[in-house]
Amino acid sequence: VEYRAAYVVPAGEEKGLFRLWLDGESVDVEAPFRGSYGAENVIAVAAVAHRLGLSADDITAGLEDAVLPRQRFSCSRAGDWLVIDDSYNANPLSFTRMLESASEMAGDRAGKPFVCVLGEMGELGQLACEEHRALGHKIAAARPRIVLWKGGHGEEVEEGLRAERFTGMFARIDSNSDMLEALEALSPEERRHGGVILFKGSRVNRLENLVGAFIDAQSEESHAL
Numbered sequence: 001v002e003y004r005a006a007y008v009v010p011a012g013e014e015k016g017l018f019r020l021w022l023d024g025e026s027v028d029v030e031a032p033f034r035g036s037y038g039a040e041n042v043i044a045v046a047a048v049a050h051r052l053g054l055s056a057d058d059i060t061a062g063l064e065d066a067v068l069p070r071q072r073f074s075c076s077r078a079g080d081w082l083v084i085d086d087s088y089n090a091n092p093l094s095f096t097r098m099l100e101s102a103s104e105m106a107g108d109r110a111g112k113p114f115v116c117v118l119g120e121m122g123e124l125g126q127l128a129c130e131e132h133r134a135l136g137h138k139i140a141a142a143r144p145r146i147v148l149w150k151g152g153h154g155e156e157v158e159e160g161l162r163a164e165r166f167t168g169m170f171a172r173i174d175s176n177s178d179m180l181e182a183l184e185a186l187s188p189e190e191r192r193h194g195g196v197i198l199f200k201g202s203r204v205n206r207l208e209n210l211v212g213a214f215i216d217a218q219s220e221e222s223h224a225l
Contacts, residue, residue, distance in 0.1 A: 035101030080194030119201020137162015176213035184219030
């Protein structure tokens with residue numbers, strides 16, 4: 001018995017095309033996420049469903065109709081911005097996966113800003129400093145224009161960024177107003193025409209509040225035009 005999946009190509013701004021091998025049968029399916037992490041999730045669900053007796057057609061239809069829950073790679077629009085809300089929780093692996101996927105999605109909007117609003121990873125114990133420094137390297141590889149950091153271990157993240165010669169903006173924030181003020185580093189035209197903004201961090205950071213503040217601010221700006 002063999003179950004495996006591969007991420008093939010984007011299938012729209014928020015979807016990806018995945019190829020699944022279900023015990024000898026190959027099918028292609030669109031799912032509401034992009035990137036290699038999606039293949040891991042898709043095949044986990046598909047394998048269980050297949051073993052429970054669902055057909056490949058049933059599995060394909062279910063995945064194509066799936067709706068992601070809030071704060072788990074949930075994509076929405078705020079004006080012309082694509083908002084990626086993965087603020088439910090974070091660890092080194094999930095952070096890597098989200099940065100890879102968000103960076104790919106930002107690449108679809110060449111020339112428009114890619115912003116990361118990120119928060120401390122909790123419960124890492126003695127590995128915390130090392131893992132946050134490593135995270136700085138990974139953030140730099142995603143090539144965001146602006147990185148806003150909430151919570152502890154910002155110093156280690158900044159060290160990782162500097163080691164990769166990150167040329168974008170890095171700022172630490174504590175509140176909604178801090179975030180909105182920092183985003184004024186973008187030109188009015190860039191803020192109006194939008195880009196991609198990723199929110200990712202552990203629960204302790206309450207980044208969902210920042211997501212709401214950003215969406216509200218974009219709505220107010222749209223109504224002011």
